[in-house]
Amino acid sequence: MPPHLGDQDLWSEDIALREAVAQQGAGWAADHLATLGRHMGQAEMVAHSELANRFEPELKTFDRYGMRVDQVEFHPSYHALMDAAVAHQVHSFAWSHARPGAHVAHGALQYMFQQIEGGVMCPMAMAYSAIPSLNATPAVAKEWLPRLLATTYDQRDIPADQKRGVMIGMFMTEKQGGSDVRVNTTKATPAGLAEGVGQAYSLTGHKFFSSAPMCDAFLVLAYSAGGLSCFLVPRWRPDGTRNGIYLQRLKDKLGNKSNASSELEFIDAHGVMLGKEGRGVRTIIDMVQHNRFYCANASAGIMRQGLRLALHHVRHRSAFQRKLVDQPLMRNVLADLAVEAEAAMAYGMRLGRAIDDAESDPMAASLARIGTAIGKYWVCKRAPSHVGESLECLGGAGYVEESGLPRLYREAPLNGIWEGSGNVICLDVWRALQREEAAGPTILAELEAARGGSRQLDAATEALKEDLNNPEDFELRARAVTERAALCLQASLLVRHGPAAVADAFCASRLGQRWHGAYGTLPKGVDFSAIIDRIAPADA
Ligand SMILES: Cc1cc2nc3c(=O)[nH]c(=O)nc-3n(C[C@H](O)[C@H](O)[C@H](O)COP(=O)(O)OP(=O)(O)OC[C@H]3O[C@@H](n4cnc5c(N)ncnc54)[C@H](O)[C@@H]3O)c2cc1C
Numbered sequence: 001m002p003p004h005l006g007d008q009d010l011w012s013e014d015i016a017l018r019e020a021v022a023q024q025g026a027g028w029a030a031d032h033l034a035t036l037g038r039h040m041g042q043a044e045m046v047a048h049s050e051l052a053n054r055f056e057p058e059l060k061t062f063d064r065y066g067m068r069v070d071q072v073e074f075h076p077s078y079h080a081l082m083d084a085a086v087a088h089q090v091h092s093f094a095w096s097h098a099r100p101g102a103h104v105a106h107g108a109l110q111y112m113f114q115q116i117e118g119g120v121m122c123p124m125a126m127a128y129s130a131i132p133s134l135n136a137t138p139a140v141a142k143e144w145l146p147r148l149l150a151t152t153y154d155q156r157d158i159p160a161d162q163k164r165g166v167m168i169g170m171f172m173t174e175k176q177g178g179s180d181v182r183v184n185t186t187k188a189t190p191a192g193l194a195e196g197v198g199q200a201y202s203l204t205g206h207k208f209f210s211s212a213p214m215c216d217a218f219l220v221l222a223y224s225a226g227g228l229s230c231f232l233v234p235r236w237r238p239d240g241t242r243n244g245i246y247l248q249r250l251k252d253k254l255g256n257k258s259n260a261s262s263e264l265e266f267i268d269a270h271g272v273m274l275g276k277e278g279r280g281v282r283t284i285i286d287m288v289q290h291n292r293f294y295c296a297n298a299s300a301g302i303m304r305q306g307l308r309l310a311l312h313h314v315r316h317r318s319a320f321q322r323k324l325v326d327q328p329l330m331r332n333v334l335a336d337l338a339v340e341a342e343a344a345m346a347y348g349m350r351l352g353r354a355i356d357d358a359e360s361d362p363m364a365a366s367l368a369r370i371g372t373a374i375g376k377y378w379v380c381k382r383a384p385s386h387v388g389e390s391l392e393c394l395g396g397a398g399y400v401e402e403s404g405l406p407r408l409y410r411e412a413p414l415n416g417i418w419e420g421s422g423n424v425i426c427l428d429v430w431r432a433l434q435r436e437e438a439a440g441p442t443i444l445a446e447l448e449a450a451r452g453g454s455r456q457l458d459a460a461t462e463a464l465k466e467d468l469n470n471p472e473d474f475e476l477r478a479r480a481v482t483e484r485a486a487l488c489l490q491a492s493l494l495v496r497h498g499p500a501a502v503a504d505a506f507c508a509s510r511l512g513q514r515w516h517g518a519y520g521t522l523p524k525g526v527d528f529s530a531i532i533d534r535i536a537p538a539d540a
Pocket of ligand 1: 253
């Protein structure tokens with residue numbers, strides 16, 4: 001039986017990550033990334049994640065005197081993980097380091113942290129993503145941003161102005177409307193003035209999927225007289241009493257167990273409006289974009305960790321008188337998984353760079369918009385089957401909780417669902433192509449940069465052009481076109497920046513004639529050794 005993997009170094013062992021971060025202009029963040037990679041890879045952090053997921057959060061609605069408290073109690077390991085994430089700025093790095101490459105480095109932090117723990121990443125992703133929406137109302141931003149950018153995790157359930165650091169969640173989904181938030185029914189009516197920000201509102205309604213409800217404030221969609229608007233609703237009212245947020249129950253989910261996801265009611269909850277009245281979706285859309293960026297990086301992280309665990313096992317396990325890592329068909333599976341994981345990670349880093357450049361470069365802004373939707377769809381779609389295959393590399397041991405793979409496996413489908421399930425994302429890609437003049441040309445410009453580097457990619461680019469120019473039945477074809485765009489974009493990154501072995505294997509399979517998506521089907525001629533050796537050094 002293989003020895004325990006023990007401590008990993010999520011940064012220095014991951015050659016592809018280090019290269020992609022440097023290529024996309026975030027080499028200056030290497031020390032910070034290395035510190036997080038070393039810290040989170042420790043067996044102690046893996047143990048925290050196991051405990052935080054085994055001893056699930058519990059709802060505590062009332063205190064000992066029967067007074068409502070609406071709290072969630074977590075295992076101490078959850079708090080240890082939150083502490084580590086906030087201390088390493090997994091929620092704030094991009095905003096605290098406003099320079100080119102900041103979102104690339106942020107994506108790398110997400111990718112590494114997610115390898116060890118997914119539940120804690122939910123509030124981290126929401127806090128990261130909330131900042132552009134908070135900026136829509138400068139007075140609110142002035143009050144909340146310094147607290148949100150703090151590097152101290154403060155778990156106390158007390159008013160935000162007394163805390164050393166805060167977290168922000170978002171409640172959009174209602175029973176009748178997750179994808180279609182326009183059918184939301186939560187109402188907001190004017191309720192006097194809020195100090196420094198003008199009009200205050202009182203919110204009443206129900207939210208059906210509200211994660212991390214112990215955050216200090218939430219972005220909430222609700223109807224005011226002028227239409228669907230976005231509100232900031234704190235856990236505590238400005239007068240220091242509890243706000244009208246009543247938790248009804250916690251969901252019993254497939255995975256993501258350490259994270260509490262609740263159903264709740266607002267009864268006269270205090271809130272202030274963010275952005276313009278009736279433009280709630282517009283205000284929250286930046287948050288949605290950044291969450292989608294997170295989803296893609298997180299799914300890439302899940303793939304990477306599954307692959308890392310699989311590699312460790314097959315390097316030590318023998319069957320039929322040979323190490324598994326030396327069996328030709330296992331080498332094909334491993335290399336295929338590695339190529340997929342690298343393409344997913346490289347895509348996330350490229351998106352990070354596009355987000356960084358978006359303000360000054362319209363093409364980058366366009367790529368950040370449509371490229372994020374494309375990547376979110378495809379990388380999240382590939383993650384569950386990827387981790388399932390990594391799990392199988394361990395045989396029966398992979399099906400056992402202690403291997404860590406079942407937890408990754410249960411986590412994997414989540415990123416495909418929230419912030420736009422598969423169909424919704426692909427329809428969004430279609431909408432962007434229709435409405436935004438730069439969307440199609442942006443994708444093609446990205447592919448042109450790799451022209452001549454791969455025969456298969458050049459041919460696939462031509463096929464994609466035809467896809468994009470053919471509006472017929474586009475809604476029906478939205479998944480097929482999004483998939484082809486994702487594969488071409490991933491291939492172009494590998495052709496331009498990756499090692500030849502990885503780029504050639506990707507193009508020969510994903511853009512070749514016989515590919516159907518199952519792993520272990522790379523064609524003859526692939527440099528298996530170069531790809532497998534790149535996953536992690538042999539003695540790591
Ligand atoms: C673990 C977890 C945590 C979550 N946390 C939060 C949270 O903190 N805050 C929050 O607001 N929400 C949260 N959600 C909810 C999540 O955002 C929604 O579940 C998601 O947006 C989908 O909405 P829905 O469940 O209502 O599905 P529906 O909107 O009913 O969609 C069901 C299916 O139909 C498809 N579909 C929808 N429209 C179309 C169409 N026009 N054509 C074709 N297919 C279509 C969708 O792609 C999906 O596959 C969470 C979900 C999960 C699983």
